[in-house]
Amino acid sequence: MKIVHIHHHYWPVVGGLENVVKALAEEQVKLGHEVHVITSTYGAEDRPRKEVINGVHVHRIKATRLMGYPDLTYPLEHPDVLKDADVVHGHSQNSLFTMKILEHAKKQGVKTAIHFMAVDALNDHPNLVVKLLGSKYSSTMTRRAIKEFDIYMARSLRDKELLMNRYGVRYVHYVPDGVNDELLNMEYLGDWFRKSRNITSDYVLYIGRLHPLKGINYLIRAMKIVSNEIKDSSLIIIGPGDQRPYIDLANRLGIRDKVLFLGYVNDREKIGALDASTALVLPSICNYVEVYSMVISEAWARQKPVIATAVGGIPYRVKNMENGILVPPKDTKALATAIITLLTNKELARKLGARGRENVNSWNQIAKEVLKLYEK
Structure with a gap:
């Protein structure tokens, strides 16, 4: 054909x-x-x-x-x-x-x-x-x-x-x-990623463009609440775009040491970052930027749960407390609560991630x- x-x-x-x-x-x-x-x-x-x-x-x-x-x-x-x-x-x-x-x-x-x-x-x-x-x-x-x-x-x-x-x-x-077969079958890379980046804390992960509609500012504000509850926790942000406004926000909130910006990374490092994370977080604020969200499939392929806002196509895929946690858009407190829930309950995070893999x-x-x- x-x-x-x-x-x-x-x-x-x-x-x-x-x-x-x-x-x-x-x-x-x-x-x-x-x-x-x-x-x-x-x-x-x-x-x-x-x-x-x-x-x-x-x-x-x-x-x-x-x-x-x-x-x-x-x-x-x-x-x-x-x-x-x-x-x-x-x-x-x-x-x-x-x-x-x-x-x-x-x-x-x-x-x-x-x-x-x-x-x-x-x-x-x-x-x-x-x-x-x-x-x-x-x-x-x-x-x-x-x-x-x-x-x-x-x-x-x-x-x-x-x-x-x-x-x-x-x-x-x-x-x-x-998703590529490689993503489904590659060996666990979490230890390699932690060692290569010198990361010791538990963290949640954002992967995507650094764009206002992606809601990254709400995520950073949520991490301020999370860091007050869980001292040894952090946020890793992967993706292209202007980091300066988000770095400035983290500085103003006094959590610059809790937020690591990696910019654009290769596929191996992205997989390693997913493997070592507790959960993927997508805090987008409108329908247009979340039509399907390929990164949800990537997280589930590595058996990681997804914390996401109920916009666009996300609530058609992420089912609350079945394969992830859904929160309202622009709700910093709800986002922080969801992150704290999975950081403090690793067994729940594991179960939600395993169920997510069934949808890939x-x-x-x-x-x-x-x-x-x-x-x-």
């Missing part, structure tokens, strides 16, 4: 959806299929326009970007690879790039699939302009995708529910993200499921 994936970014651009497209495409190559990716040159200006990466044929085309928003990337050309494809699989109806390429493929009579994400997720965005204009754009693109394309997939149960109940779509296939799929399983949908 000849499969073409579409998204406005691809490797070397690193991000949640970028990683998903790369993992799915490469897994389909392993299953014996001819796989192509159409993407823009944004973020990869130093790479060839055409190249093969781990068996995936990458086509980078000229595009323009409106107002600097990645989702408003507009393609300026269409590769010939679309003509004889068996299926063209677009990722995110919010991506103008994805939608325009899919529409072009549809006009040529090619079977099209759209992977929905962040359906109506801007309705609680704190920026009023983004909330109003972004929500209108998002709902328009969702309706357009429903009208135009052949196969509907949703990355989260939240999106599937909205598509069926709000937009009246009868058949939406829930196809979540998977490998990329091999996901790729096979997607191929069945193509063939239907």
